[in-house]
Amino acid sequence: MTPFTYLRADTVNDAVRLGAGETAAFLGGGTNIVDLMRETVARHEILVDVTRLSDAVTETAEGGLLIGAAATNTAVAEHNGVRRRYPMLSRAILAGASAQIRNMATVGGNLLQRTRCTYFYDTDGSHCNKRAPGTGCDAREGFNRIHAILGASDACVATHPSDMCVALTALDAIVHIEGRDGARTLPFGELHRLPGDRPDLDTVLAAGELITAIELPPLGVAARSTYRKVRDRASYAFALISVAAALEMDGDRISDVRIAFGGVAHKPWRAAKAEAALRGELASEAGFRAAAAAEFADARPLRDNAFKPELATRTLAAVLAELAKGDVA
């Protein structure tokens, strides 16, 4: 591990001031960055501990929730308001990592975790444009079972590993950011980027910008929502694909719907085409499959992951059928 200076921020202003340098990074629970530093994938010279900043989950004036970025994943998953009003978010978090990691990992850190592409981690000999820009991508023609089928580029086929972020993009969450030039907000769907020719950049955040909170807007449709993850073992594994979905019915017709997929792209994938295909339609297996087909029409599977469009289609159809019946907690 490269030697680094440890600094602890007691206020947001402190954090932004201390984290301003090019070689600085913010430190949450450490569950990803410690491993990245140990493997020398990351070589920060300053780590600014932001776990003492706000971890509060509070009601907003609009009727939503504001979640401090230092809140642990467990704290968000078990929050009564999240469980009742945004169940897909609790379920997404509980589908990720292990209990020990969820107790450590912060909301801010979850958003900024790096891909689990094995070539990204293999500093001993693999080519990776995300880790070392310009060196190539060994995943494109290599072992790419877990990799992207949508929005990838010649430079990078990595996926974003978070479960929580899939729910947050479906819920139209708002990211609160603080930087040297002041505060700003971003719609969640605009935080992460597609790889293009700069796969080294996971998000649109400028150097030194700090995520301070996530805001969940009031969203009635979210009360009937869930998250389903398909993986290679029953627990404690990253997603092959996952679906976050919310459904509101008016009789037999779908009056409102939210859908996002995990495990398919470099960012949590909001399925706008599938949503558009379902709004106002009768709820049916054929309709659910057609909506997924609309979303995956542009899919470009790789050698080892041609199963993903069909797996995602079946999972979406199953989840929507369950939600349409209304027997989901």
Add this chain to the structure above:
Amino acid sequence: MSFVVNGNAVPGPADPRVSLLDHLRETLHLTGTKKGCNQGACGACTVLVDGERILSCLALAVQYDGRQITTIEGLAEAATLHPLQAAFIEHDGFQCGYCTPGQICSAIGMAAEARRGVPSHVSADLAAEVILTRDEIQERMSGNLCRCGAHNGIIDAIQATIAPAPTAETSAEMAA
């Protein structure tokens, strides 16, 4: 800086790169906590911080200034084993024993989570009281691997020792 391990104030790490796991084992010579994968995949290094289970291999010791840490060495009362330690012996919850300290610390943390109503991936109803069925224990302990394959005995030991009946307080909270 200093923190408290098993009730004793101890010095913090000399270098911020030192993990909580290495600090416990190498500096404080508390070798009960085991290093398995050292990358957050196996759970052998699980310890309790202020009663919550965490992975000490992914924790920088410097972040735990002022916190109360409990390791496997802090569970027994003098010569009397913690009830879960006794149950692991009774139910053959191990063969080689390497994962056992992490399993036991993890199960104690899990019991506290269940008591306060934290749901799991397999909970059918997110708002219901937590009943620690075999399926629930299996899911909640999935962060602790046992290469000897003693999982059935581990679950037996946990079920025999930790079966938290919902308290009046948690029931009222869930109904609110």
